[in-house]
Amino acid sequence: MKKSVRKAVIAGNWKMNNTPAQTTALINEMKPLVADADCEVVLCVPFVDVPAAVEAAKGSNIKIGAENVHFKDNGAYTGEVSADMLLALGVEYVVIGHSERRTYFGETDQTVNLRTLKALEKGLKPIVCVGETLEQRELGYTETLLKFQTKMALTNVTADQLKNVIIAYEPVWAIGTGVTATDDQADEGNGFVRAAIAEAYGAEAAEGVTVQYGGSMNAKNADELVDKVNVDGGLIGGASLKAPDFATIVKAASK
């Protein structure tokens, strides 16, 4: 990462794991291990775990995020959660457009854009996920796809709002598979994302945007990944469920 212009962000994405009691225990275990971090430390947790997470993280350097947010203020949207509800609980970040939501829950580039706009309007920091499938990569569409998803997600986002946006490049084939992108593949993918932002907002604005890598990032490979100039931290799934592993990744990004 380029420390002169960007701060690394290490964010855990717990997905559908941990009860509130487990949340309290895990964050209490993590707190002392990440206290010296020289990067932003975020845990994105299931909605029902947010109160326990905010309470446990109080007074520490751990920020709490959610895993989704709806694009309307309120109304007849059964099962959905609004930005105001999250803000009222102390949430600061929100994952938007994760590939699991795109694959299993009908998330589209349009709804990703709407959720991103709502999050920014309300003052939540979106962590917007983009990434190609293995088939798209093998067909040679990685750059086109990443640029398209990035630009679609940022439609109508102002240059000022862009400063609060994090993009996470998560190759779908690397998520939960144990197959990590090589550090060069991660750097290249993140570079495509940054190039798309530069095309839309100019090179200087793009240089300031945090672009994370996500996909089987772990305690063993984090050092090499965050060493790459375009990799400004990570969005961590499985390894964020184990305090020592997560702390090792935070340490790698703090160097």
Ligand code: 13P
């Ligand atoms: P894994 O780290 O478990 O591969 O998950 C990555 C991810 O999807 C983070 O959002």
